[in-house]
Amino acid sequence: MAELIDGKQLAKTINDQTKQSVDELKAQGINPKLIVIIVGGDKASQVYVRNKQRKAVQLGIISETKQLPEETTQAELLALIDLYNQDDTVHGIMVQSPLPAQIDEAAITRAILPTKDADGFNPENVGKLYSNSNLNFPVSCTPKGIMMMLKAYQVTVPGANAVIVGRSNIVGRPMAALLLNASATVTVVHSHTQDMSAYTRKADILIVATGIANLIKGEDIKPGATVIDVGMDRDANGKLTGDVDFDSAKAVAGKITPVPGGVGPMTIASLMQQTVELAKWSE
Template identity: 55%
Template structure:
């Protein structure tokens, strides 16, 4: 049976350290503050932002929620971002996705000050990550959380054969850079990649973020491999499952993340920690 990466337990450890850092900042008269821009009435987005607010409050982080109707214009949102950039009490800014079709998300993210970009999506921060640039800058939270979990569970990365399924800017692409920067050999794949299963069966580390429930099974994996399931899919019966069939995969993998309780809690914990990172860097 595989070792289970307990995202909830490790997230608690991250949160304890974050709380200690927040307390140290407060002794200096500094309160970390995150601003979240929420557009429309997407139910999942509402739940996610509530979770972030609740966790931030528990850690002593101020979290300001700025809500806009779905019909809001690009110009109005851009003006809000510029206002938050200029507000010295705001240390971190994020725009909750998904956004309405008429909003150019990339243009909006590009207006966030790079030093306040808690999601790590700004082109400047993406470029620094890609080039393995030295110094402090934010990194996309889910990939950062994955790398932290691998280190926490002492998974060797240098020299590992890594296959990432899913090429999004949220997970796949920044994660590719993080692995390459740690001397892994990385193959980026998508649903249409030829001979995908052959590639998976040779991989030491498999990361799946394709949005296809129970797609990858134990038969598709190398014995003893590390499997990171980023997918979260709700079935017709309401059950949440990942992109990997956990039951069969856990019989083959050496280490695996469950869904729920794996990558998800780490993403939230890393976002709160990165808010504190940004605050500390801005006050150095």
Template identity: 45%
Template sequence: MSARILDGEVIARSIKDVIARRTIKRVHDGHRPPGLAIILVGDDPSSHVYVRLKKKDCEVVGFHTEICLFDESASENEVISCVQGFNRNENIDGILVQLPLPAQIDALTVIKTINPEKDVDGIHPYNLGLLALREPAIRSCTSKGIMSLLDQTDIPIRGLDATVVGASNHVGRPTCLELLRAGCTVTSCHRFSRDTRSHVVSADIVISATGVAGLIKGDWIKPGAIVIDVGIERQLDGSLRGDVDYDSVIKVAGWLTPVPGGVGPMTRVSILENVMEAAEKVAP
């Protein structure tokens, strides 16, 4: 048995085609193109790569972008002031603060400054609260991308057992909420979990977002399970590895995401979807 691959690059490309057509129609109807503002603080190489990719995505679908760059030494007040400016900017529908931020800046304080209607990362407490209440909200982009990947399997997930490994505010927790909303029985594993393997082996769906390369082994996986790997770590030889031990898991799982090229492209295209939805609320 060999798992079927959930290719995020291919799926995201098809979604971007749809978004690009929606942008063309908006402009044809006399509206401005959707606008995304990105705030980047510091010199973290990975963050700069992610921002370049997001900017390129926006160009592909015809969005307007504005990028605000700060030195590593920037103060929290400077970043908040930038957010407030984009909150007032009528040409901007979405605001994204690239994480992580330097130690002197509290990420939650900055995120809470974003107008919730422009929180296209979907991690403002207001939007996460709406998600928990099963109310319409701007959905967290990574967990939204994960749910889109699950949709691609054509397997009805209502009633399935799902284990989420990792409980971060921007991936693990919102993913648990999404799965609950979809009718799954959800187990959340975190750093205090005493035996993570015991919760993974019986799961129909395994989603791992820990940043620990190779954590999830093939003998942890129920035959035929759907395995979504959110982790991505650069190794000493320059290669990228996920949380999942790919070579052993692919022999057991029914569906598996690659790293890179699985969750990452789906996260980015979910941002585009959120920006478009925000723009359409302003000018349908």
């Protein structure tokens, strides 16, 4: 039976450390501030943003949510971002996905100053990640949180065979770069990969981020592997589940994250931690 990786408990530890950092910065006259912009009324986004806002307030981070109507133009959104880019009291800016069809998400990502890029999506920061830069820069929050999980649960990364299922700019690609920077041997598989399970069955560390419920079964997992499930899906009965079939996987894996209570809390904890880091680096 696999050891459960408790993301909820680990996030609490990270948040306690973040709160301490916030208190130290405030004593120096620095008040970390995060701006979250949401366009339209996507319900899942509304919930996620509310959770971020609540956690920021708990940790003493100033957090403002700017709600814009569905018909907001790209020019209007860019103008708002420019306003916050020029505001020295703002340390982190993030624009919640998805965006309405009339707005080019890539253009919005490029518009946020790299030094205020709370999500770590700006191409300049992505370049620093892939070149394994020794400078200070933000990193995509979910992969950042996963790296903290691996460290906390003493998973050996150098020399490990790490397989990532999914190649999104939010999880798969930055995750690959972080693991490569940590000296893992990294393979990325995706929808065009032939015989995917031939790769997943060899993984010491298996990270799954596809949005396909129960895609990975116990038979697809190497005995004793560490399995990180990034998915947040609904099964046929409407029950919350991940990309990994938890029941069959936990019988094979050495360590595994649950859904919910695994990666999700760590993503928000990473965002809060990163906002405070941006505030520190801005001085």
